Amino acid sequence: MAKLHRSSVKALPIFIGSALLAAQPFAAQAQTPNQDLFDQIEAYSAEGQVMMNQAGGASQFSDVSPSDWAFQALDDLVRRYDCLKGYPNGTFRGNRALSRYEFAAGLNACLQQIERLIAETTADFATREDLETMNRLMQEFEAELAMLGTRVDNLESRVSFLEDNQFSTTTKLAGEAIFALNAISPRRNQPDTNANRLLEGTDTRFRDEIVFQDRVRLNFDTSFTGRDRLRTRLQARNVADWGVRTLTNEPRYGFGGDNGNDIQLDVLAYRFPIGSKTTAQIFANAAGMDDFLPTLNPFDSSGNGSISRFGQRNPILRAGGQNQGIGFMHKLNDNFNVSLGYTAGQGENPTSGIFGGSYALGGQIQFENDKFGVGLQYINAYTTNGGTGVTRSGLGTGTGSLAGDLALNGNAIGGTDNVVSNNYGLEVLYTPSDRLFVGGWIGMSKGIVINSGTADVWNYALTVGLPDLGGEGNLLGFVFGQQPRLAGSSSSLAGAFRGTSAANNDRANRDIGYHLEAFYRLRVNENIHITPGLVYFTNPGHSSVNADMLMGTLRTTFTF
Incomplete structure (x- = not known):
């Protein structure tokens, strides 16, 4: 909408005054008879005077130049108000005298144009x-x-x-619920008492019934500065392990664990920054070395990743005592970071404390860009074997064969069965496109049974993932590998580990078993995923006398 400018209003008196001065010599014409006036108007008409739009400003007139004293006033009247017209031949004839009638006609045209502009500009004003x-x-x-x-x-x-006075302005609730139909086959494995590759005289039985199990987690995440996080997790679950753990640790779910569906405090941890490149974490309970040494494996999620415990991460990250803990991660630059973590297994116990019982102390250096990632890990761990039966684990990984976890057959050997281990890991991930990634790891544990001897345990895995296959948010995943296997030990430890025979002077698992896993995560919507999956175990317990096993699940994960 056009507006009335102050400069335009100032130009109007110039035009009016100039016109009056030019009209003064003809003042007497107002007293002449009407016939003379009509004759004069007809004379102007004869010269071809017509009204026409002159949008080009004063410069369009051939007899007007910018040096003329009234050029600016004339230019404003023509451009801004379009109320002065020239002659058809392109002239203005500014020096020509005009009558009072002509002046009145020109003035009236400009006033009407100004009134129209003012009306348009103030049309929405309150009256x-x-x-x-x-x-x-x-x-x-x-x-x-x-x-x-x-x-x-x-x-x-x-x-x-x-x-x-409210509870917290910064606390957010995030929840996850898992419903799972689980099954395993075959129905029974019996010990080979002749080859002595399993526990002597033990008949290992389990049923192949289909079970319905669940796990529920509620995370309360509170921030006090906008950069920190206090996490309080409540958890209830009933995903009991199959009875085969007297035979092997291999068939275990990544979302496993059983507390009878009682609500318990699972995690209490605080994360906060130190400067701009360092992040610290403190865990009051439920710490894991993977909380401090982050993995590269996209399958490392118990709710939406691999269905097996082994498929989540390198088992060496579970070695030693892990409950309370503290850790730091420092970014060297955009691609490199270094991490350090310490966990205690009985940090709340006055008889052990955070330094007197089981522990794990680890470090990692990691490189990662858009296509490639690699990480090197080292973990020094100590485990006290205070338990009985399958809980007498020397490494504490809870995966692989019983011997591959350095679980001892009987009582202390050489006065103690506590184990110190040095664990080494290499992890890689290659992502050539948004629709494919290939990764894996290799892990080696050098175990030392105090005052008894040493043992070597190896494991490795290859992972392949196809994200968004069949729809956005879907994931087809494969895991192939060898779960922890006792590769060798000192002669003093011959037959000392579960699944080995002293009579046959066994110092290692005699055979090799493989882990083959496939799953497909189907995205129903943003909050619901359904994951059918199968895991096939050859030579369970790394013993060929055991029948191959097939473990399956239909996992439904709700997140909110």
Whole structure:
């Protein structure tokens, strides 16, 4: 919408004054008879004077130049108001005298144009009548308006009170619930008492019934600075392990664990920054070395990743005592980071403390860019074998064969069965495109049974993933590998580990078993995923006398 400029208003008196001066010599014409005036108008008509739009400004007139004293006033009137016209031959004839009638006609045209512009500019302005009506309404509803203002003040006061006294302005709730139909086959494995590759005289039986199990987690994440996080996790679950753990640790689910569906405090941890490149974490319980030494494996998720415990991460990251813990990660640059973590297995126990019992102390250096990642890990661990049966684990990984976890057959050998281990790991991940990644790891544990001897345990895995296969958010995954296997030990430890025979002077698992896993995560929507999956175990316990096993699941994960 056009507006009336101050400079344009100033130009108008110039035009009017100039026109009046030019008209003064002809003042007497106003007293001449009407016939003379008509003759004069007809004379102008004969010269071809017509009104025409001159949008080009004063410069369009051939007899007007920028040096003329009235050029700017003429240019403003033509350009801004379009109320002065020239002659058809392109001239303005600025020095020519004009009659009062001509002046009146020109002035009237400019005034009408200005009035039109003012009307357009102020069309939406409130009128005096509107303002009077508004004032009358305000007076009529004065009491109601005052009451409304009081209510607003009260609401503001109540909001301020709630903000000052609420539980937390920064706590967020995130939840995950897993429903799973699980099954395993075959129905029975019996010990080979002749070859003595399993526990002597033990008949290992388990049923192949289909079970319905669940796990529920509620995370309360609180931030006090916007960069830190206090996590409090409540958990209930009933995913009991199959009875085959007297035979091998291989068939275990990544979401496994059983507390009878009682609600328990699972994780209590605080993460905070130190400067701009370092992050620290403190765990009061449920710490894992993977919390401090992050993995590269995209399958490392118990709810939406691999269905097996082994397929999540290198087993060496589970070695030693892990409950309370503290760790740091420092970014060297955009691609390199170094991590350090320490965990204690009985840090809450006055007889052990954070330094007197089982522990794990680890470090990692990791490189990662858009296509490739590699990580090197070292973990020094110590495990006290205070348990009985299958809990007498020397490494503490809870995966692979019983011998591959350095679980001892009998009582202490040489006065103790506590184990110190040096664990080495290499992990890689290659992502050539958004629809494919290939990764894996290799791990070696050098175990030392105190005052008894040493043992070597190896494991490796290859992972392949096809994200978004069949739809956004879907994932087809494969895991192939060898779960922890006792590769060799000192002669003093011959037959000392579960699944080996002293009579046959066994110092290692005689055979090799493989882990073959496939799963397909189907995205139903943003909050629901359904994952059918199968894991096939050849030579369970790394013993060929054991029948191959097939473990399956239909896992449904709800997140909110």
